[in-house]
Amino acid sequence: MTQQEASEFMVQIEGLHHAFDEDEPVLAGIDLHIARGGIRVILGGSGSGKSTILRLILGLIKPQKGVIRVDGNDVVPMSEKELQKVRRDIGMVFQSAALFDSLTVRENVGYRFYEEGGLSEEEIEERVLEKLSFVNLEETLDMYPAELSGGMKKRVAIARALATNPHLILFDEPTTGLDPITAHQVTDHILELNRRWGVTSIVVTHDLKYAFKVARKLSMIKDGKIIFDGTKEELLESKDSYVQQFLE
Amino acid sequence: MNSLKLIFRLIKSVQEFSLLAYHGLRGIFQRPIYWRDTIDQMDRFGIGSFLIVGFTGLFTGMVMALQMAVTLERFGIKSLVGRAVSVSIVRELGPVLSALIVAGRMGSGIAAEIGAMKVGEQTDALRAMGTDPVRKLVTPRMIAGLIMMPVLTVFADFIGVFGSYVICSSVLDFSGNLYWTSVLESLDETDVFPGLTKPLFFGLIISTVGCYMGLGTRGGTVGVGKAATESVVIASLGIILADFLITKFYFAIL
Numbered sequence: 048m049t050q051q052e053a054s055e056f057m058v059q060i061e062g063l064h065h066a067f068d069e070d071e072p073v074l075a076g077i078d079l080h081i082a083r084g085g086i087r088v089i090l091g092g093s094g095s096g097k098s099t100i101l102r103l104i105l106g107l108i109k110p111q112k113g114v115i116r117v118d119g120n121d122v123v124p125m126s127e128k129e130l131q132k133v134r135r136d137i138g139m140v141f142q143s144a145a146l147f148d149s150l151t152v153r154e155n156v157g158y159r160f161y162e163e164g165g166l167s168e169e170e171i172e173e174r175v176l177e178k179l180s181f182v183n184l185e186e187t188l189d190m191y192p193a194e195l196s197g198g199m200k201k202r203v204a205i206a207r208a209l210a211t212n213p214h215l216i217l218f219d220e221p222t223t224g225l226d227p228i229t230a231h232q233v234t235d236h237i238l239e240l241n242r243r244w245g246v247t248s249i250v251v252t253h254d255l256k257y258a259f260k261v262a263r264k265l266s267m268i269k270d271g272k273i274i275f276d277g278t279k280e281e282l283l284e285s286k287d288s289y290v291q292q293f294l295e
Numbered sequence: 296m297n298s299l300k301l302i303f304r305l306i307k308s309v310q311e312f313s314l315l316a317y318h319g320l321r322g323i324f325q326r327p328i329y330w331r332d333t334i335d336q337m338d339r340f341g342i343g344s345f346l347i348v349g350f351t352g353l354f355t356g357m358v359m360a361l362q363m364a365v366t367l368e369r370f371g372i373k374s375l376v377g378r379a380v381s382v383s384i385v386r387e388l389g390p391v392l393s394a395l396i397v398a399g400r401m402g403s404g405i406a407a408e409i410g411a412m413k414v415g416e417q418t419d420a421l422r423a424m425g426t427d428p429v430r431k432l433v434t435p436r437m438i439a440g441l442i443m444m445p446v447l448t449v450f451a452d453f454i455g456v457f458g459s460y461v462i463c464s465s466v467l468d469f470s471g472n473l474y475w476t477s478v479l480e481s482l483d484e485t486d487v488f489p490g491l492t493k494p495l496f497f498g499l500i501i502s503t504v505g506c507y508m509g510l511g512t513r514g515g516t517v518g519v520g521k522a523a524t525e526s527v528v529i530a531s532l533g534i535i536l537a538d539f540l541i542t543k544f545y546f547a548i549l
């Protein structure tokens with residue numbers, strides 16, 4: 048792969064295998080190429096390994112085999128310390144929001160700034176409010192996660208993922224468990240991030256309605272393999288029986 | 296075949312546990328140290344445990360006085376009650392009973408809290424945002440255990456000896472002076488030294504086991520409950536085993 052080709056993709060995954068313990072492999076040879084500035088939806092049933100792919104991209108777990116390049120960096124052999132640099136440029140919205148219960152929304156969204164130091168309290172507040180206003184939740188600034196509804200937690204988690212202006216954001220089931228209105232708001236956020244700042248997004252979901260709304264391209268995973276890769280139109284025309292089952 | 300697997304898993308757990316303990320302890324000497332978390336943990340570990348530890352100490356001291364009096368009276372040396380009680384409290388009962396009580400309270404608390412963070416993906420979120428969960432979660436709890444367990448033990452010792460005094464002076468017709476002189480005469484460094492080393496280890500065991508079980512939590516909320524229960528059992532057994540080893544060690548060198 049030449050340098051030219053490499054820089055075209057934000058995320059390149061080749062021949063990815065992963066198994067937990069001695070169990071059946073969860074991923075058995077995944078190839079994914081995600082273009083810079085694109086929005087890719089990864090579809091798949093429960094337990095098909097969608098969250099696992101995102102964890103592997105972040106370097107939270109190491110694969111048995113395979114190559115993962117994020118913005119040209121091969122993350123698989125990296126140490127935790129090297130990964131920190133790469134992760135600074137990646138936002139992650141976890142499936143369960145994963146806000147820190149013991150911290151306020153301000154401290155959650157500004158976590159990295161408090162951690163890294165060097166910014167005044169006012170500067171941090173300004174940045175935190177900027178991100179919260181993106182998800183229309185400025186008023187939650189001094190609330191604790193326990194005081195927020197499920198949908199608000201998800202949106203605060205999005206604000207937190209945006210804090211360092213990452214170029215790549217990973218969304219794990221961003222609309223699951225939300226009412227249709229909030230779910231639409233969240234998908235609008237994803238689209239707007241892409242439009243305004245050219246953020247590349249990977250959106251994991253099993254919710255077709257929202258998948259079609261945000262996706263440029265979709266990939267479907269089953270039994271540890273990618274069984275479909277293409278546009279919405281191609282997906283609708285697919286003859287694969289599992290794909291058709293999924294569409295029903 | 297199956298038992299072989301079990302042994303392998305046990306060895307692996309011991310190895311993982313030791314690594315966690317090592318990384319956690321190393322965190323005490325390296326930056327960043329999360330002071331806010333450390334102070335918060337010390338507050339929960341120590342201040343929150345004073346009451347139950349004091350209660351345990353008081354009644355242990357009183358019971359010991361009653362029991363010892365019966366036995367010693369038979370040999371006509373009832374005057375040695377203060378001596379016998381204070382030595383057993385400072386050497387054994389104070390450290391061990393306080394640690395067991397705190398293991399029940401903090402062991403489960405630590406494991407449940409960290410376990411909930413684990414299943415709620417918060418530990419992953421920490422890593423995703425550049426924080427080492429061991430530094431942020433484990434080291435502060437280890438420091439809290441290391442500092443607060445000895446403090447709690449000294450407190451329990453005093454209360455225990457006091458409880459025994461209450462019984463001696465009220466039920467057993469001892470003069471207060473006689474009691475306190477015999478206590479002070481009997482205690483020396485061979486009691487106090489082991490009595491103060493033990494809680495250091497016990498505190499460390501409670502915190503580290505709680506963190507280890509919490510970080511290893513799997514399987515949602517059910518897993519959190521399991522981690523909490525198991526951490527109390529393992530920490531308690533660890534305390535009893537460590538007590539034996541430390542006692543043996545001190546008998547060998549003192």
Ligand SMILES: Nc1ncnc2c1ncn2[C@@H]1O[C@H](COP(=O)(O)OP(=O)(O)OP(=O)(O)O)[C@@H](O)[C@H]1O
Pocket residue numbers: 067068073091092093094095096097098099100142253
């Ligand atoms: N830490 C782990 N240890 C062992 N097995 C795991 C672990 N994490 C995930 N698994 C297993 O790996 C498989 C894939 O999990 P993953 O979370 O990636 O699925 P998913 O596609 O995100 O599912 P869902 O839609 O339910 O979130 C599942 O069978 C799960 O049980």
Ligand SMILES: [Mg+2]
Pocket residue numbers: 097098099142219
């Ligand atoms: Mg998932």
